[in-house]
Amino acid sequence: MVITTTDSSFLRLLQLSSVSLPVGGYAFSQGMEYAIDQGWVTNKRDVSDWINLQMQQSVARVDLPVLRLCMMAAAQQNTARLLELNDLSLACRETKELRLNDTAMGEALARLMRSLGIESPFKRLDDISFVTLFAITATHWSIRFDVAALGFSWSWLENQIAAATKLVPLGQTQAQELLGELQPIITEAISASLTIDEERIGAGLPAIAIASAQHETQYSRLFRS
Numbered sequence: 001m002v003i004t005t006t007d008s009s010f011l012r013l014l015q016l017s018s019v020s021l022p023v024g025g026y027a028f029s030q031g032m033e034y035a036i037d038q039g040w041v042t043n044k045r046d047v048s049d050w051i052n053l054q055m056q057q058s059v060a061r062v063d064l065p066v067l068r069l070c071m072m073a074a075a076q077q078n079t080a081r082l083l084e085l086n087d088l089s090l091a092c093r094e095t096k097e098l099r100l101n102d103t104a105m106g107e108a109l110a111r112l113m114r115s116l117g118i119e120s121p122f123k124r125l126d127d128i129s130f131v132t133l134f135a136i137t138a139t140h141w142s143i144r145f146d147v148a149a150l151g152f153s154w155s156w157l158e159n160q161i162a163a164a165t166k167l168v169p170l171g172q173t174q175a176q177e178l179l180g181e182l183q184p185i186i187t188e189a190i191s192a193s194l195t196i197d198e199e200r201i202g203a204g205l206p207a208i209a210i211a212s213a214q215h216e217t218q219y220s221r222l223f224r225s
Contacts, residue, residue, distance in 0.1 A: 008142070009141060009142050009143045009144070009147065010147070012138075012141035012142075012143055013138075013141075013143055013147055013148065013150070013151045014151075016134065016137060016138060016141070016143070016148075016151055017151030017152065017154055017155040018155075019155070019158060019159070019162075021109075021112070021155075022108060022112060023105045023108040023109045023112070023130065024104060024105055024108050025105055025155065025156075025159045026159055026162060026163075027104075027223060027224045027225075028101040028104075028105075028159070028163075028223055028224055028225040029160075029163040029167065029215075029222075029223040029225060030054070030098065030101060030160070030163075030208070030212065030225060031097075031098075031208045031209075031210075031211030031212035031215055031225070032050065032160065032163055032164060032167065032211070032223075033163070033167055033215055033218065033221060033222060033223050034211040034212070034214045034215040034218055035050065035207075035208075035211045036164075036167045036168060037218060038211075040207070040211070041164075041168070042168070043168065044168075044170060044174050044177070044178060047161070047164040047168060047170065047178065048178060048181065048182060051157065051160050051161070051164075051178075051182060052182065052185055053205065054160070054205065054208065055153070055156075055157070055182075055185050055186070055189050056185065056188070056189060056192070057203055057204075057205055058203040058205055058208070059153060059156060059189055060188075060189035060190075060192040060193045060196070061192075061193070061196055061200075061201065061202065061203045062089070062092045062201055062202065062203050063089075063131050063152065063156075064149050064152070064153070064189060064190060064193030064196075065193050065196040065197075065198070065201050066085055066088060066089045066092075066129070066131050066132070066135075066201060067131050067134065067135050067138075067145070067148065067149060067152060068145050068149070068193065068194070069081075069085050069198060070082060070085050070086075070131065070132050070135030070136070071135045071138060071139050071145050071148065073085060073135075074135055074136045074139035074140075075139050079121040082121055082132060082136070083121065083122075085132060086122075086128060086129050086132040088198075088201065089102065089129035089131050089132060090102060090103070090127065090129050092201065092202055092203065094205075094208075094209040094212070095209055095212040095213045095216075096213075096216060097212045097213070097215060097216055097224070097225035098209075098212050098225065100224065100225055101224075101225045102129050102130050102131070103126060103127055103128060103129065103130075104224070105130035106128035106129050106130040106132065106133050107125045107126055107128065109130055109133045109134065109137070110122065110125045110128055110133055111125065113133060113136070113137060118136070118137055118140045119140075120133065120136060121136075131152075134148070134152055135148070138151075146190060149190045149193065150186060150187075150190065153186040153189055153190065154186060157179070157182060157183075157186065158179070161175050161178050161179055161182075162175070163223060164178075166222060167222065212225065
């Protein structure tokens with residue numbers, strides 16, 4: 001896959017996918033904290049397998065296809081379509097915590113968009129998918145889908161490895177090794193997402209759903225999800 005971009009859109013991509021973007025992605029482990037507490041994930045290799053599976057079977061099959069369709073709708077200024085796709089994105093979240101992950105980050109990005117003068121069709125700040133608003137922002141800044149998908153996936157990957165670094169725990173060197181080893185799955189996920197039409201959007205990862213649901217009542221937590 002060949003990804004091209006302008007200097008301006010590339011800089012905007014870096015801004016949108018930066019860990020310093022105030023949307024709170026660092027606060028969510030997406031069930032990993034429970035998996036580690038239960039001994040399902042205990043070392044670097046386990047973390048790699050956990051993240052790889054989520055990227056291939058969840059991000060590539062839900063987030064990235066929704067991102068692509070939302071960017072098309074945003075480019076056409078099709079508000080009704082954006083609202084429909086937002087509902088689809090939220091409906092794919094299998095637990096209360098996974099939905100909270102999406103909407104809490106969406107609410108934070110909605111506030112930031114207002115500050116940056118980026119218009120949104122949503123009147124309320126709650127119940128907005130982060131993916132939907134990421135798509136609107138990327139379209140506003142003239143970022144192509146393949147480039148936006150790269151930034152979105154990288155941000156997700158970096159947050160997951162940051163969570164594992166605190167929880168397993170991993171050393172900083174191991175974390176950087178993982179980032180390098182897992183980079184190829186990003187382009188694989190983007191390519192796979194292009195084959196997922198709207199009727200096939202969805203993921204089924206029972207262990208992650210169970211981990212996320214159990215995390216809601218875990219006796220001690222560092223992460224919100």
